[in-house]
Amino acid sequence: MNQETIKSTLPRDLMASVVVFLVALPLCMGIAIASGMPPAKGVVTGIIGGLVVGWLAGAPLQVSGPAAGLTVLVFELVQQHGAAMLGPILLLAGALQWVAGRLKWGCWFRVTAPAVVYGMLAGIGILIVLSQLHVMMDAKPEASGLGNLSAFPAALWAALPFSGGGDGMIAASLGLLTIVCMAAWDRLKPQRLRLLPGALLGVAAATLVGLWLELDVRRVEVPDNLADAITWLRPTDLLALADPTLLVAALALAFIASAETLLSAAAVDRMHQGPRADFDRELAAQGVGNMLCGMLGALPMTGVIVRSSANVQAGARTRLSAMLHALWLLAAVVLLAALLERIPVASLAGVLIYTGFKLIDLRALRQLGRYGRMAMLIHVVTALTIVATDLLTGVLVGFALTLAQLAWQASRLKINLIHEGRRIELRMQGAATFLKVPQLSRALESVPPDAWLQVPMEHLRYIDHACMELLEEWQRSNAPQGARLIIEPRALTRRVEGRRRQAAHLAGLAEGN
Template identity: 75%
Template sequence: MFDSHTEETSMNLETLKSTLPRDAMASVVVFLVALPLCMGVAIASGMPPAKGLITGIIGGLVVGWLAGAPLQVSGPAAGLAVLVFELVRQHGIAMLGPILLLAGLIQLLAGRLRLGCWFRVTAPAVVYGMLAGIGILIILSQLHVMLDASPQASGLTNLQAFPAALLDALPFGEGSGWSAGLLGLLTIGTMWLWDKRKPARLRFLPGALLGVSLATLVSLVFSMDVHRVEVPANLGDAIDWVQPADLLRLLTEPSLLIAALTLAFIASAETLLSAAAVDRMHQGPRADFDRELTSQGIGNMLCGLLGALPMTGVIVRSSANVQAGAVTRLSAVLHGLWLLAFVLLLTAVLQSIPVASLAGVLVYTGVKLVDLKALRGLGRYGRMPMFVYAATALAIVCTDLLTGVMIGFALTLAKLAWRASRLKISLVYDEDGRTAELRMVGSATFLKVPELSRVLATVRPGTQLHVPLDHLNYIDHACMELLDEWSAASAANGSELVLEPRAVKRRLEGRLRTTVGIGGATA
């Protein structure tokens, strides 16, 4: 299915011997990062933690082996948690598998049709705004989970319900969520402190694992009565095979088809943006975006068949992989193997983890998704990108993910349309009044035909009118036809039109006498 690449799956023994130690060490680091995130993302998505672990295992063993970005690690992503939560709430857990199966098929076809580059044609302001909106929604929902309470259906309702949930969780309230909240805060504090103060020799240890481990230990020592992770003793019990009746329903309900398209687009965009970022972190083989998209499609189809969570390429695990010294795709594959072994052999350990601690990991992750540095970076290109960022994020929080992204796209297109319609027109005569220059700067489209027509109407009879085109970004047929019509109509009064498609040096400086400006200052 895949073409030959610089680094192929059939590695010779010498290469394997030289890279295995570094890849094995990196795989352990990635495994430690992925373990709490797989379960935390599942909980944030309204799904059992085992579903996230299944996705992480497939992301390593299958997608890691087929990936077009060798050092990228795939698994359940916080960026999809909000979308999955909404899909599960609207259509039920049973329909997530068919939706994901179709979304994976769309990704597979897109990769085989070499459409990978087009999934990356997304304005950065929309992408960063989408991630910020998702981050805010994750924070608002997981604050409830940190208190051993159930999150609400939307961001605004989560925000409105939080004061009551907090009061109920206090020691003098009706609930006992205060102890769960303390474990969540302990996890967040540990992650923050480790990010700021971690020793260089121990930088490979992930803060999420340390935070969850510490919170679990404290909860066991003090016998805290908090909600803990529910993982079946047999991983096979967490598999929900897609049912033919659900597939039939998928093909007959337009809303489900739209959900699959939305999931495919967002997952693909996040994957390929992550792959591009990973490419900047190392000097090894560059990512093949079409192959990466194809492998993601295969992975998501498998996840759909098994009723697991959707996957993307994820930047947190991928950056940990690169920083830990990974050389080949074997690191991603091994991390999936470690996940599988841990789930099969140490289920009791997973069952002792407080849910509030995993919620703390997601709250910390959500804060990082609201990237203010990205917002400041967009400010270098003017206020409009910053406005698109803020509007996209706010719309996602107030409505839903798809609506927010569409609003971001609409604002971006409106900005392009506004810029495309800008045209400065000025008519400049030389000293003797017999020669003039029609200067146009910007884009000459049909929208500017009325203004251009008004300027042409002021040209004096007997004028030789020069029209340089070198300052135009674009001129359409409507404007060219208007110039041709003016030339034909003005020939009778001695006027002449001279088009200058290349930059022609005009020596009118110092002899300019009269200027008629329309649509802005003279060019």
């Protein structure tokens, strides 16, 4: 980038970086708390995502950092294996991403049915809301979605003043104030102030009210030294990767993080007219960033659409904006630690609850309805399975339903018999596979034994040997009664199972009959 270009883009990138910083700061801390980790861990991930991934990124206007979409998975991993094991899992997941990027597999991570993706996001949104409702009342969330749902009535009762509590409801009021501020700002914000993030205003309002009324609520804990938030990966921790469950966790983390990153990059491409994203380079950059996060004991990262859209809307022109926002995050933790420690945890929980409700996008569900009820069913089942079990199981169930739908559509066969005197046309539409032999057999049973059966191939996508043999068997068994089988050879070589010479043989056999 030459000096003239830097001069022309620097003012816009500088302004955009400040906007992204204001959006990212509360989200980095809130996502860390929701993941069961100290808030400074999320800030470390945001710094690495800006400085390292922003420099290497294939999508220059995309911003990387801790993502709400990984909150559920990280919380599960921390609960099951401990925070110390998150480092080696993340190191392996990042290595897998880097290798996939270098092998140019980026496009394959985008081969994900939209119904599964939207269902995954909706399930994650439900889990975030269920867990953060407890955090918003200064209570500890349960380890599962159903656990949080079943424990909510008791937690709500304990937070009420007349039940002997009261502190929980005071904290919840600050969280509700944050949510109201964010919702009101999204609807009523003036055009001149549209770049000011609602999350920052909501957190600032809750913090000021808490300080003014001297409310006794749980507040954010920030280390005096940012180095205290870094937990270096020990070589002995890598031995734990021999555990198959950790390997599966690393694979799941790599896949979900990559899919979310590349889907976000595709969405960012639609927001601007600048250079298009290089998905393979972006995937490799994310791998480097996650390997560093694993070595430092931070949270995993992805490309995140909320911060990225704020970056584009604020007028960013180059990757410099994402890199500068990381410097502001670093300065905030180093210079403003005392101010950050005044923020109520319930307020950050309110930010995540609002974000979680946005992930439960009912408009996406309605749009899927244009493609049939099955797409809506896959969306709902994926989301509910994630809530009832875990993230990986829900995604696998969604993929299984998608494959089942594809198999059903691929094997669909519509059969019509058109009578024209002795000549009968057997018209088949779809795919004639061995699964449809009973259906084809029933149709042939209704054909008179002395008919001239004409079978056009133009409406078939595919026909296998089982159906061809059934047609030939009908001709052989009814030949004494004068039956004839006439198979139209046009495009037969493209549709029949087997080699070209086999198709030619079948065509010749049909014509000879």
